[in-house]
Amino acid sequence: GTRNEDYHSFGQPVLADADAFVADVYTVQQDRPPRQPLPPPTLPEAGGNHVILDLGGGVWAMYGHLKAGSVRVRAGDKVRAGQVLGAVGNNGNSVLPHLHFQSMDTRNFALAQGMPFVFANYDLVGRVDVDSERFVAEPKPLARQREMPLTLSVLNFAPSR
Secondary structure, eight states: OOSGGGSTTTTOEEEOSSSEEEEEEEOOOOOOOTTOOOOOOOTTGGGOSEEEEEEETTEEEEEESBOTTOOOOOTTOEEOTTOEEEEBBOOSSOSSOBOEEEEESSSOTTTOOBOOOOEEEEEEEEEEETTTTEEEEEEEEEEEEEEOOOTTEEEESSOOO
């Protein structure tokens, strides 16, 4: 597609994964058209518009590339699991609309070490085939519990059960 709106993920809500405190919010970037050459990466611009949550116990979560003007929280806010933080966008080090989510050991996403995470429930609906730039659907959604999805998995967090 030539417009962000051509992609299903653009503008979809981004939800907090747990009860947490908002540690950082960065919201100065505008979304750009898909498939444009990336600017040289700089910090904090590489993560695009983003929210970082302090989950406690030395664990932080980053939600990156949020749609311009969509972020609904501020640093210092307390959020509940499932609360809308913003919407999927296309800014920062991004050529297509998507959410960059990472669990990490510090609030500085550029220096952090990734930490494993699991989702309580989701349906695996398919995967992205990078070589063909196509979505490959499962014959039917696969219910998953307490699993960490693989890279390029496409998930539905409103399971069909």
